[in-house]
Each structure stands twice: as structure tokens, then as C-alpha cells.
Amino acid sequence: AGCHILKAAGSEGNVGPNLDTVSLTEDSVKEMVTYGLGVMPAYGEENILTKEQIDIVSFYVANTAGK
């Protein structure tokens, strides 16, 4: 919540891209959450989240980003 802006989630971070201004597919979110990008941790590879949790987060972000 501290890393991105995403209105739907009420988050106001400024480290990663503003998710309200990008449109993302569920697959692309899944890849980034799993393998990380820049300062963003590899939530899947580093076993921070389970596959099921990543699926849920990715579905949510893909369906709320860019709206």
C-alpha cells in the first residue's frame, strides 16, 4: 500500500508507477508480482506470497488499475 497510488485501494505511495494511470493485464501483474521489478520485491520467487495470493492480488489490480 505504501508503494503505489491506486484510488480503489486508497493507497498513496510514490515509489512505483501510479496504477491509476496505467492499464494492466492480469498476466502482466502476475509476472511483476512474482518476479519483481526494480525496487519491487519478487513476491513469488522469494515466497513472500503464495501462488493463490498472487492470483488474487493480480486479479484485483488488473481490474482496478487505470480506471
Add this chain to the structure above:
Amino acid sequence: MKKRRQKLNLNRRNFLSGTATLAGLAATASVVPINISNANHKDGSKGLPDFISWKDRNALIVHSDKGIETHRSAIGESLITPNRNVYIRNNMPTMSDKQIGDRNNWKVSIQGVKNPKTFTLAQLKKMGHTTMATILQCSGNGRGFFEHKVRGSQWKTGAAACVLWTGVPLMKVVDACGGIDGSAVFMTSAGVDHEPTGLDPKKAMVERSVPKKVYKDAMLAWEMNGVPLPNAHGGPLRMVTPGYFGINNVKHLGKVAFTTKESSVKYMKSSYRISPIGKKGSQYPSCWEMPVKSWITRPTDETGTVKAGKVQIVGVAMGGTRKVRSVKVSVDGGKSWKRARFVGPDLGKYAWRQFVLETTLTSGTYNIASLASNGSDKQPELRMENRRGYAHNGWKDHSVNITVV
């Protein structure tokens, strides 16, 4: 230590020239690029983020609010890229005026020298003064041409700019500290922009090590193209590492250290490593020296159809860490080449040269390509496949298709 450095450089050279053993490696990456809703600059409803509201929206392609590319036709045809057109790639949020405070009181500490010291910007301005043109280019410039769907901004040609920096030569600063400590192998620069985020410095701090020799041409810059270094480009003080990829030109500079080891932060250890598709790790070369590269800036598919008759084919060419020596242009997809002419002043080996080929084209479609050489290396035809889409200098992908009517 010397041996190790040579080995690293050799590995990288092999990799860049395509002789590293990449053949036969399975392409396992299955990532999907960001599909950006506001990538089209014609979409006026999506503006620029506040921290760069002063930039020229029409010159820019917005991949995200942290990744903004210059249109191929907007890097400028007078050598220097105007600040309002220069790309943005920020790993950390740009520091605000409030966070920076009094610019003259900005501090940078110099370590790994005989007498470590901390200087304010006001003190640096008394220690020396120089101006130098260098190319700022994101390691991933050209990533958008890779076909294995690489994560990250899909830059084509526009994560690059030729910039005039003014500041103090790092040599002067090192001399004022009694010279480098004898055992150093790397020059390691760190930004302080992670501090306001509260994130773990090991993960978020942009700290980059480059071979120690880079310090001889490096500078600490406070001015960019004639104005105080904008915050969005790392103001009030930025490390300039000529001939090295953008990431090494650390923004919001807080520390320069001469070290025996490479930094252990994420941005050095695991990010920005040029590894085969499906592989990663700190054993692979870091994004250091930029390879020789060129591209056409006019005419392009962005500039519409071209009228039959005399045509000026214009572009930019860079030699990386060596002076660019020649550029050839093809209008038939690389079947035949003609030598182009350099135009404008030579701003030194770290700047790019502009080139022009005057030719006559009749109606039809053409594939226009450019091929630069720095005397020892020339651009390869094809990209060097790698996991994160770094260091692309293949001429074929950078070519443009135009229609002459």
C-alpha cells in the same frame, strides 16, 4: 583485483559482441509488457505527472508516471536535447524542493580517499568548473524491440538524450581529499532519494559501482543544458559517468566512495545485470559501458509520408566510450550502404554526432537503417538477446519504414 576487473570487462565485451555462449539457451521468460492506457501522446486527457509538468507533452510518450520516453523525432536536431524533451526514468521518487532544502547547502561525502571529507554544493562550486557533453541513455533503451516480452518500460529509441553538464571535475574533488586510497578498485556512487521513502536502503538505495578509472572523466554536475539541474533529473547534484549507462549517473548524489568491492545493494547486485534469457545473477555483466549505436530521427513513420525527390536522412550516432568514427545509411534494408556526413560541432567522444545523408527517393516504400562504427566496434545487425532487454544496439530493429509518394 586488477585481474578480476579485466575479466569482468572481457566477459562483457564477449557478451556485447555476441560471442558469449548464449546459443542453445531456452527462452523461458513468459512475461507480458505493461499495456499503457496513456502511451499515446495524442491523448490530451492524460497529462504529465506534476513533478515534470514543465516538460513538452507533445515530445513525450508516457509509459507510466515514472517512465517517460522522447519521441524519435523529438530528441532535437541541434545535437543537444532540450530539457523539456529529455526522457524520465526514475527508480525512486524525485525529491521535492522541500526535501532538498537550500541547494547550496546540499552535502556529498567523499570516501575511500586519503582524507575523507564532506563538501557542500557551495564548496564544490569553488573547487573547479567544467562543462561536458555526454549521452544519457537508459540501459533498457530499445527494450521495446525485444520479442520475449520483457518486464519494464517498452522504450524504443527515446530513453536517450545528449546533454551539456556543468559542474566540477571529480578529479579536483579527489585531489582535495589527498587522492584515492591505494586499494580501491571501484568508484561507488550513492543517491539519497530512498531516504524519504523509509524503505530498506539495501533494496531501495540507488548505489552503483563502476570501474575506478571512470573517475578520471567523471564530474559532479549541478547544471544541465544551462539551467540548475532540475530535481527530476537528480538535482541539485548528480554524478556524471561519461560513456556509461544512465543508472550509473546517480541522481541526488550524497556519497562517492572508492571501494575494493562492488556495492551490495539490489540495484548493483541483482538489477541491471545483462544475463541470458531465463538466467539471472550477479555473475553476469552489469550495465556499464554503452555500446556503439545510431538511429534515424527523420524521416520516420512518426513524420508521415515523404514527398518524392531530394530527401535529407538525419540521425544521431554515438561511439559509447570511444569516439564515433563513421555512419553508413541504407535505404534498402541493409542490402547496400552509403556513408553519411557528420554535421554540427564535435562535442567530444562522449557526445553523439548528428549525421545526414542526402539522397533522392522515388515513390515507394523504403526501410531506412543506420550503422555506426567507433573504429574498433560497429553495430551488429541483430540485438543481443538478454533477459531484461538491455544494451540493444542492433541496427535492424532500429531501422524505420517510410512511404514516399
